Amino acid sequence: MATVKERKPGEAPKASRVRRLVAWPVGGFIGLLGIVFTGGGVQLALLGGSFYYALAGLGLLATAFFLFRRDARAVRVYALILVGSAAWAIAEVGFAGWPLVPRLVGPFLLAILLLPWLLRRRESGRWPWNMRGFLVGLVAAVGMGALIHAIGPADPADPLYARGIASVPAAVAQAQSVPAVSETGEWLSYGNDTGGSRFSPLAQITPANVGRLQPVWTFHTGMGSSGRRGGLEVTPLKVGGNLYVCNASSDVIAIDAETGRQLWRFNANADATGIQIAACRGVAYYRVPDATGACAGRIISPTIDARLVALDAETGKPCEGFGNHGQVSLLGGMGHVIKGYYYVTSAPAVIRGKVVLGGWVSDGQYWGEPPGVVRAFDAVTGRFAWAFDPGRPDDRSEPTGERTYTRATPNSWAPMSSDEALGLVYVPTGNATPDYYGAQRRPFDDRFSSSVIALDGDTGAVRWTFQTTHHDLWDYDVPAQASLVDLPTKAGIVKALVQPTKRGEVFVLDRVTGKPLAQVAEVPVPTAGAAPGERISPTQPFSVGMPSFRGPQLREKDMWGVSPLDQLFCRIMFKRARYEGPLTPPGLTPSIVYPGFLGGTNWGGVSIDRDRNLMVINSNRVPVYAQLVSRAEADRRGIRVSTQGVPSDAPGGQAQANTPYAGIILPFLSPTLSPCNAPPYGMITAVDLVTRKVVWNHPIGTARESGPFGLGSHLPIPIGLPNAGGSIVTRGGVVFIAATQEKRIRALDVKTGKELWSAPLPAGGHATPATYWSDKSKRQFVVQAAGGNITLLSGVSDTIVAYALPRGKGSAP
Numbered sequence: 001m002a003t004v005k006e007r008k009p010g011e012a013p014k015a016s017r018v019r020r021l022v023a024w025p026v027g028g029f030i031g032l033l034g035i036v037f038t039g040g041g042v043q044l045a046l047l048g049g050s051f052y053y054a055l056a057g058l059g060l061l062a063t064a065f066f067l068f069r070r071d072a073r074a075v076r077v078y079a080l081i082l083v084g085s086a087a088w089a090i091a092e093v094g095f096a097g098w099p100l101v102p103r104l105v106g107p108f109l110l111a112i113l114l115l116p117w118l119l120r121r122r123e124s125g126r127w128p129w130n131m132r133g134f135l136v137g138l139v140a141a142v143g144m145g146a147l148i149h150a151i152g153p154a155d156p157a158d159p160l161y162a163r164g165i166a167s168v169p170a171a172v173a174q175a176q177s178v179p180a181v182s183e184t185g186e187w188l189s190y191g192n193d194t195g196g197s198r199f200s201p202l203a204q205i206t207p208a209n210v211g212r213l214q215p216v217w218t219f220h221t222g223m224g225s226s227g228r229r230g231g232l233e234v235t236p237l238k239v240g241g242n243l244y245v246c247n248a249s250s251d252v253i254a255i256d257a258e259t260g261r262q263l264w265r266f267n268a269n270a271d272a273t274g275i276q277i278a279a280c281r282g283v284a285y286y287r288v289p290d291a292t293g294a295c296a297g298r299i300i301s302p303t304i305d306a307r308l309v310a311l312d313a314e315t316g317k318p319c320e321g322f323g324n325h326g327q328v329s330l331l332g333g334m335g336h337v338i339k340g341y342y343y344v345t346s347a348p349a350v351i352r353g354k355v356v357l358g359g360w361v362s363d364g365q366y367w368g369e370p371p372g373v374v375r376a377f378d379a380v381t382g383r384f385a386w387a388f389d390p391g392r393p394d395d396r397s398e399p400t401g402e403r404t405y406t407r408a409t410p411n412s413w414a415p416m417s418s419d420e421a422l423g424l425v426y427v428p429t430g431n432a433t434p435d436y437y438g439a440q441r442r443p444f445d446d447r448f449s450s451s452v453i454a455l456d457g458d459t460g461a462v463r464w465t466f467q468t469t470h471h472d473l474w475d476y477d478v479p480a481q482a483s484l485v486d487l488p489t490k491a492g493i494v495k496a497l498v499q500p501t502k503r504g505e506v507f508v509l510d511r512v513t514g515k516p517l518a519q520v521a522e523v524p525v526p527t528a529g530a531a532p533g534e535r536i537s538p539t540q541p542f543s544v545g546m547p548s549f550r551g552p553q554l555r556e557k558d559m560w561g562v563s564p565l566d567q568l569f570c571r572i573m574f575k576r577a578r579y580e581g582p583l584t585p586p587g588l589t590p591s592i593v594y595p596g597f598l599g600g601t602n603w604g605g606v607s608i609d610r611d612r613n614l615m616v617i618n619s620n621r622v623p624v625y626a627q628l629v630s631r632a633e634a635d636r637r638g639i640r641v642s643t644q645g646v647p648s649d650a651p652g653g654q655a656q657a658n659t660p661y662a663g664i665i666l667p668f669l670s671p672t673l674s675p676c677n678a679p680p681y682g683m684i685t686a687v688d689l690v691t692r693k694v695v696w697n698h699p700i701g702t703a704r705e706s707g708p709f710g711l712g713s714h715l716p717i718p719i720g721l722p723n724a725g726g727s728i729v730t731r732g733g734v735v736f737i738a739a740t741q742e743k744r745i746r747a748l749d750v751k752t753g754k755e756l757w758s759a760p761l762p763a764g765g766h767a768t769p770a771t772y773w774s775d776k777s778k779r780q781f782v783v784q785a786a787g788g789n790i791t792l793l794s795g796v797s798d799t800i801v802a803y804a805l806p807r808g809k810g811s812a813p
Contacts, residue, residue, distance in 0.1 A: 023067050023068065023070050024068065026067060026113045026114070027063075027064045027065075027067035027068045027074075028064070029113070030060050030063050030064045030067065030110070030113070031060070031061060031064030031065075033057075033060050033110075033565075034057050034058070034059075034060030034061035034062075034063070034064055035057070035061070036057070036565065036568075037053050037054070037056050037057030037060055037564075037568065038053075038054055038057030038058055038060075038061065039057070040053055040057075040568045040569070040572060041053030041054030041055070041056065041057050041568070042054050043572055044568065044571055044572050044575060047572065047575035047576065048575060049556050049571055049572070049575045050088075050556065050557075050571065052084075052085075052088050053564075053568050053571075055084070056081055056084070056085065056564075059077055059078070059080065059081040059084075060078075060081065062077045063077045063078045063081070074114070075114055078110075078111065078114055079137075081107065082107055082108065082111065083137045083140075083141045084141070085103065085104060085107045086104065086141045086142055087141035087142070087144050087148075088103070089103035089104050090141075090142055090146050090148075090149060091144075091146075091148035091149050092149070092557045093149070093557060093678075094146065094149045094150075095146070096678075098560070098678055098679040098680075098719065099557075099558075099560065099678045101562070102560060102561050102562060102563055102564055102566060102567040103564065103567070106563050106564045106565075107564065179193040179194040179195035179197075179417075179418070179419060179420065179484060184773065185200075185201075185202050185238075185772050185773020185774075185780070186238050186239060186240075186772060186773075187200070187235075187236070187237055187238040187770040187771065187772050188237060188238075188239060188285055189237070189284070189285070189347075189350075190235055190237075190281065190282040190284075190346070190347040190415050190481070190768075191415070191417065191481055191483070191605070191768075192728070192770070194349065194350070194351070194417060194418045194419070194420065195417050195418070195419060195483065195484030195485075196415065196417040196481040196482060196483045196484065196605060197483055197484065197485065197607065197608040197610060198483070198605070198606075198607035198608065198726065198727065198728045198729065198768065199607060199608055199609060199610045199728070199729050199730075199731075200728060200729070200730045200731065200771045200772075201730075201731045202730050202731060202732060202771055202772075202773055202780045203730065203731040203732035203733075204732065204773075204779065204780040204805065205730065205732050205734055205747075205771075205780050205782070205805065206732045206733060206734065207732075207733055207734060207749045207756055209805060210734055210747045210756045210757045211756060211757045212805055212806060213747070213757055213759070213782070213803045213804065213805060214803065214804070214805075214806060215759070215801055215802070215803055216260070216781065216802045216803060216804045217259060217260025217801075217802050218260065218799055218800065218801050218802075219255055219260045219262070219799070219800045219802075220798050220799055220800075221234075221245060221247035221251070221253060221798045221799075221800065222247060222249070222251065222798055223247075223248070223249070223798050231248065231279065231763075231764075231766060231787030231788050231789050231790075231796065232247060232248060232767065232785045232786065232787025232788075232797065232798055232799075232800070233279045233280065233281045233345075233603075233725070233766055233767045233785065233787060234246055234247070234280055234281060234282055234283075234767055234785045234787075234800075235281065235282045235347075235767055235768045235769070235770050235785070236255075236282075236770050236783055236785070236800065237282065237283060237284075237285050237299075237770075238257055238770065238772035239285050239297065239313060241256065241257050241258065241774075241775070241776070242254050242255065242256065242257060242263060242313070243255040243256075243257050243772075243783065244283050244285065244299050244313070245283070245785070245800065246280035246282065246283050246301050247280060247798065248278040248279060248280060248304075248787070248798075249268065249270055249272065249278065249304070250268040250270040250278075250280055250301070250302070250303035250304050250305075251265060251266060251267055251268050251270075252265070252266040252268070252283060252299055252301050252309070252311055252316065253265045253266075254299075254313070254316060255800075257772060257774050257781065258774045258776040258777060260800075260802060263316075264315060264316035265316065266309070266311050266316045266318075268301075268303050268307075268309065270303045270304045270305045270307075271304075271305040271339070272304060272305075272340075273339040273340060274338060274339035274340020274341065274642075274643070275304055275339075275340045275343075276340065276362075276642065278304050279345045280301070280302070280304070280345065281345060281346045281347055281415065281603065281767070282346065282347030282415070283299050283300065283301040283347055284299070284300045284301070284347050284348045284349070284350050284355065285297065285298070285299060285300075285313065285350075286298050286300060286350050286353075286355070286379045288379075288380055289353075294312050294314075294315070294317070294319070295310070295311075295312045295313075295319035295320075295321070295322070297312075297313035297314070298310050298311060298312060298313055298319055298322075298379075299311045299312075299313050299316075300348055300350070300355050300379065301347075301348075302330070302343070302344030302345075302348065302357060303343070303344075304343045305339075305343065306329065306330040306331050306334075306337070306342055306343050306344070306359075307327050307328065307329055307330060308323070308327065308328045308330055308344075308348070308355065308357070308377065308382070309322075309326055309327045309328075310322035310323070310326055310327070310379075310382065311326065321380065321381060321382075322380070322381060322382040323377075323381075323382030323383075324382075327382075328377055328382045330342075330343075330344065330357075330359065330375075332384075332398065333371075333373070333387075333398050333399040333403070333404055333405050334370055334371055334373075334404060334405060335370070335371070335404035335405070335407060337370045338362075338643065340362065340642075341361065341362040341365070341369060341370055342359050342360070342361055342362075342370040343359060343360055344357050344358070344359050344360065344413075345360045345413055346358075346413060346414055346415040346416075346603070347415055348416075349415075349416040349417065349418045349425050350379060350418070351418040351420060351423070351424075351425050351457035352420065352423060352457045352458060353378065353379050353380065354376040354377065354378060354379060354385050354457060354458075355376065355377045355378075355379050356374065356375070356376045356416060356418070356425050356427075356455075356457070357374070357375065357416075358372070358373075358374045358375075358411055358412030358413060358416070358427065358429075359372070359373075359411055359412070359413065360411070360413040361411045361413070361430075361433060362642065363433070363434075363435055363475070363654065364433070364434045364435050364436065364475075364654030364655065364656055364663060364665075365433070365434070365641050365642055365654070365655055365656075365657065366433070366434070366641055366655060366656065366657035366658050367408055367433060367434060367440055367656070367657070367658040367659050368407050368408050368658055369407065369408055369433045370407065371389065371391075371404065371405035371406055371407050371408075371409055371411075372390060372408075372409040372410045372411030372412065372429070372430070372432070373387050373388065373389045373390075373405040373406075373409070373411075374387070374388040374412050374427055374455070374460075375387045375388075376457075376460060384398045385460075386459055386460030387405065387460060388427070388453075388455055388460045388462070389405045389406050389409070390406065390409040390410055390429075390444050390445065390447070390448040391405070391406025391409050391442070391444050392405075392406060393444070393448075393462055396459060396460040396461070406444075408432060408433050408445070409432060409444070409445060409448070410429040410430055410431060410432045410445060410448050410449040410450070410451075411429065411430050412427045412428060412429050412430065413430060413477070413479075414428040414477070414478060414479045414480055414481060414603055415428075415480075415481035415603070415605075416428070416481065416482075417481050417482045417483065417484055417497075418457060419484060419495075419511060420457075422495075422511070422512065423456060423457045423458060424454045424455065424456065424457060424463060424511070425454070425455050425457050426452055426453070426454055426455075426482045426484075426497060426511070427452065427453045427454075427455055428451075428452050428477075428478035428479065428480065428481070428482065428499070429448055429449060429450060429451050429452075429453060429477070429478055430449065430450065430477030430478070430479075431449045431450050431469070431472035431473075431475065431476065431477060432445035432446075432449050434654065434656040434659060434663070435472075435473070435474075435475040435654065435656075435663070435665075436473055436474070436475065436586045436626065436628060436654065436656065436661075436663040436665065437473070437531060437534065437586075437628065437656055437659050437660075437661050437663070438471055438472070438473055438534065438535070439531075439533045439534050439535060439659070440658075440659060441471070446470070446471050447465070447467075448465060449467070449469075449471075449472050450467060450468050450469040450472040450476050450477060450478055451465050451466060451467040451468060451478065452465070452466050452468070452478055452482055452497070452499045452507075452509070452514075453465045453466075454511070454514060463514075464513060464514030465514065466499075466507065466509055466514045466516075467541065468499070468501045468503065468505065468507060468541060469501075469503060469540060469541075469583075470537035470539070470540055470541070471535065471536065471537045473530075473534070473536075473585055473586055474583065474586070474593050474597075475502070475593075475597040475665075476501065476502045476503050477502060478499065478501055478502075479501075479502055479599065479601070479602045479603050480499070480500045480501075480601055480602065480603055480604065480605035480606070480726075481603075481605045482497045482498065482499045482511075482605075483497070483498045483499075483605060483606050483607075483608050483615075484496070484497055484498075484511060485497075485498060485608050485610070485613070485689065487517070487613065487689055487690060488613070488690060494510065494517060495510065495511050495512055496508055496509065496510065496511060496517055496689075497509045497510070497511035498606060498608070498615060498689070500549075500600070500601035500605055500606050500617060501599075501600055501601060502595060502597065502598075502599040502600040502601065502602065503550060503582070503595065503600050504548050504549035504550030504551065504595050504599065504600035504601070504619060505541070505542060505543040505546075505548055505549075505550070505600075506543055506546045506547070506548075506549065506601075506606075506615075506617070506687075507520065507541075507543045507546075508543070508545070508546060508689070508692075516543075516545070517545075518543060518545030518546045518692055519543075519544050519545035520541050520542065520543055520544065520545070521541070521542055521544045522539040522540070522541060522542075523539055523540060523541075523542045523544075524538060524539055525537070525538070525539060525540045525581075525582065525583040526580035526581065526583060526584045526585060527585065528578075528580075528585075529578045529584070529585055529587040529589060529591060530585040530586070530587045531586070531587050531588055531628050531660070531661055532588075532660075533660065534585070534587075536585050540582075540583055545692060546687070546692050547685070547687055547692070547693075547694050549600055549601065549617060549619035549683070549685065550582060550594070550595050550600060550621075551594070551595065551621035553581050553582075554574070554579060554592065554594055554623065554677060556571055556574055556575060558677055558678050559571045559574050559676055559677065559678070560670075560674065560675060560676060560677055560678040560679070561670040561672065561674045561675075561676065562670075562672055562674045562707070562708045563672070563708075565671075566670035566671065566672055566674050566676075567670075569670050569671060569676075570668075570670050570676035570677075573590075573625065573668070573676065574592070574676065576590060577589075577590040577591055577592045577625065578590065578591040578592070579591065579592040579594070582594070586626045586627070586628055586663070587627075587628055588627070588628050588629070588630075588661075589627065590625060590626070590627045591625075591626050591627065592623050592624070592625060592626070592668065593623065593624040593625075593626050593665075594621075594623035594624070594677075595620060595621065595622065595623070596620075596622050596623050596624030596667065596668075597624060597665070598620045598622050598722060598724065599619060599620045599622075600619055600620060601617060601618070601619050601620075602620070602724050603724065603725075603726070604618060604723070604724060604725045604726025604727070604739055604768055605726050605768075606726070606727075607726065607727045607728050607729045607735070608689075608729065609686075609729045609750055611731060612688075612750070613688060613689045613690050614686050614687065614688060614689065614695060614729070614750065615686065615687045615689050616684065616685070616686050616727050616729055616735055616750070617684070617685050617686075617687065618682065618683065618684045618685075618700060618723050618725075618726065618727060618737060618739055619682070619683050619684075619685070620681060620682055620722050620723060621677065621680065621681050621682070621683070621720075622667065622668075622675065622677075622681055622722050623667075623668040623676070623677055624665055624666065624667060624668060625665075625666050625667070625668045626663065626664070626665050626666075627663070627664050628661040628662070628663055628664075629661060629662050629663075629664060630660065630661060630662075631660060631661065631662065633662075634653070634655065634661075634662030637650045637653065637664075638650050638653070639653035639654070639655055639662045639664070640653075640655055641655045641657050642655070650664065651666060652664045652665045652666035672708035673708065673710055674708055679699070679719045679720050680699035680718075680719060680720020681719070681720050681721055681722050682699065682700050682701055682720045682721045682722050682723040682739075682740055682741075683697060683698065683699055683700060683720055684697075684698055684699075684700040684727070684735075684737065684748070684753065685697040685698075685753075686750065686753060695753075696752055696753035697753070698718075698753045699718045699719060699720025699721075700720060700721065700723060700737070700739070700740055700746070701718070701719060701720060701721030701723070701740035701741060701742045701744075702715070702716045702717055702718055702719060702721075702742060703715040703716075703717050703718075703719040704716050704742060705741065705742050705743060705794075706719065706721065706741060706742070710793045721740040721741040721742055722740070722741050722792055723739040723740045723741070723766075724739060724766045724789065724792065725737070725738055725739035725765060725766040725767050725768055726739065726768035727739070727768070727769075728768065728769055728770065728771060729750055730771060730780075732780075733749065733750045733751065734747050734748070734749070734750060734756070735747065735748040735749075735750050735753075736748075736769045736771065736782050736784075737769070738761060738764070738765025738766070738767070738769065738784050738786070739764075739765060739766060740764065740794075741764060741792045741793065741794050742764070742794075743760060743761045743762065743763055743764055743765070743786070743788075743794060743795060744758045744759065744760055744761060744765075745758065745759055745761055745765055745769065745782075745784050745801075745803075746758045759803065761784065761786040761797075761799070761801065762786050762788075762795070762797040762799045762801075763786045763787060763788030763794055763795035763796055763797035763799070764786065764787070764788045764789050764792060764794025764795060765784045765785065765786045765787075766787060766788070766789045766792070766794070767784070767785040767786075767787065769782055769783060769784045770782075770783050771783070774804075777804070777807055779804040779805060779807070780804065780805070781802050781803065781804045782802070782803045782804070783800060783801070783802045783803075784800070784801050784803075785799075785800050786799045786800070786801060787799075
């Protein structure tokens with residue numbers, strides 16, 4: 001029979017000794033938190049923010065004081081903090097899951113440190129404080145918070161829902177004149193058709209069987225000389241039995257569409273000097289009319305050292321009759337170009353036998369950067385055809401002698417779309433350099449920047465222009481290909497153009513005239529706080545006839561982070577910044593740009609379900625913290641013009657040389673690299689283009705691979721992630737998209753947005769997928785490039801993955 005060991009005289013019970021040993025480190029930790037909360041909370045309160053943090057900080061200091069004294073009142077004080085935190089949190093955000101995380105998870109986890117005191121009983125058997133009273137108080141606090149939240153001032157309406165929810169419309173029988181898609185299961189252009197619908201008539205894969213998709217093959221494109229600097233963003237073309245892709249080093253590769261076997265590779269030997277971010281989003285295919293033999297079918301591709309190459313589609317050999325032995329220099333007429341400051345990242349457009357392309361120009365380096373000219377070349381000979389120079393729009397010739405195209409003009413780096421029947425090519429433009437200061441811009445810069453421009457495909461003449469942002473100071477380039485669609489109206493079929501933007505506004509225009517089909521209003525915007533000498537447009541165009549994807553206006557209580565400290569930091573930064581809603585101008589004090597340079601919508605654009613007249617769009621809600629600094633301050637901080645690919649010493653620094661001010665442009669993040677605004681950060685939405693109503697809307701991506709300091713949480717909980725890349729839609733009723741920071745490709749039901757299937761990728765799939773038919777196995781394939789993105793922390797890879805149903809499970813398209 002066991003005996004109880006007697007305690008020596010004056011010896012404290014073992015449990016008491018443990019509590020005594022724990023009291024000092026726990027008290028010290030809670031006291032430190034109290035100091036931070038009190039100091040930060042006072043700052044926030046003085047900035048006009050919430051008093052909660054200052055009060056909670058005082059409570060934590062009191063808790064620490066009593067712990068040092070081993071006084072049971074420590075638990076009671078902390079219980080009051082928990083009760084007060086619950087009331088405050090629910091009063092601010094209700095019962096929304098993600099916004100409650102930094103408000104309540106930390107305080108309740110901290111309570112675990114007080115368990116030695118919480119579980120202590122007196123000799124009478126009673127708790128040292130009233131547990132039942134605490135629970136009653138907690139329930140009362142939750143109820144009071146819910147009541148305050150319910151009767152408080154109405155939140156600003158999310159612009160996405162401003163026009164209500166619609167049901168999925170029935171398919172409308174109509175005679176369409178939009179660019180045709182291949183009914184044989186090819187994928188002949190970047191957006192499948194030259195109008196960028198990203199719609200496929202294939203229907204073997206359906207919501208009923210998409211869950212059986214499996215990887216069929218993978219292909220590695222090779223990183224090449226620039227692989228460490230950029231990602232694989234290509235959408236493959238499928239012509240006959242071949243796929244055609246390019247990689248970040250501008251190599252062009254033909255792949256067997258059934259097996260993934262390499263058929264040929266053209267090594268571009270591109271000079272990557274000065275390249276910070278290399279990309280090739282796609283190549284173009286052109287079939288020479290009535291031609292046979294070598295180069296009757298040709299692949300036309302740009303390079304990162306500013307060349308345009310034409311290759312025989314069957315062999316990969318250069319087309320000798322195109323330019324100089326198969327290539328054309330794109331530096332003609334450009335004047336002096338620093339290596340890495342100009343090249344083409346998007347697939348060229350082809351219209352009426354001409355190859356049309358713009359070019360990427362380095363962001364924010366100096367006023368006077370390379371010209372933003374758009375040019376056309378003969379698709380057979382490579383001869384110069386015409387130029388659209390924003391500085392001289394009526395002079396469409398190629399400069400000779402000492403003449404050059406106009407420098408520092410708006411450029412066009414995004415994919416273009418075209419309408420062969422109308423003879424128009426639709427050019428999305430960026431803002432004139434530099435991005436965040438525009439006092440030196442000229443009238444023609446302000447005329448053509450951040451616009452969609454219809455150019456005559458034969459001559460380059462401007463047929464119409466529509467500006468999406470006036471005097472753009474926010475890096476709101478039009479980043480996406482316009483999608484062409486024929487819409488039924490009471491007056492008949494209307495030839496429409498759908499243009500998504502980084503601002504989150506989607507403009508629906510008549511593609512013949514450029515006139516809005518969905519109402520556009522000039523709305524007053526903030527004008528105060530701009531840098532001295534700057535001019536601000538007092539109004540901006542808003543697409544009030546369509547849902548907006550800019551996200552709801554930010555408020556202090558929308559600030560987030562994975563912990564209360566993150567949230568406190570973000571609240572202070574928010575209150576220190578100028579933010580009066582969309583298009584708050586940058587200036588010498590910090591301001592918030594929301595949406596930021598990621599969008600809204602970026603290069604992925606939208607996909608159009610032609611059968612249902614649905615637009616599927618993925619969008620971002622990621623703000624940017626911006627500030628201009630004087631030239632002297634920029635020099636002190638090491639903000640300089642990038643040369644030889646070496647960026648500024650200062651994170652987020654944009655030199656904007658030859659202007660009075662440099663810029664510091666950073667994602668709005670907490671010290672743990674958590675976003676400062678609450679989830680969701682990425683959405684995918686379907687809109688009925690006839691009624692202009694939202695059909696469905698969901699966050700896209702889970703928290704599985706996201707977390708503080710870029711570490712994955714492994715929580716498969718929907719959160720909505722930042723994304724870059726687009727979607728496609730099939731007649732089978734399935735939407736395919738990767739795009740997110742999470743390394744996965746997904747299939748969604750086009751009618752509901754419900755996720756039907758997903759599969760892991762080796763890195764982020766920041767490219768639009770393609771789908772095609774293979775006669776060899778009678779199967780529909782889906783192919784996705786997974787290159788990752790350093791900025792989005794989604795890894796780096798050189799992999800293309802193809803998926804299909806198991807053999808024998810399919811039928812003809």
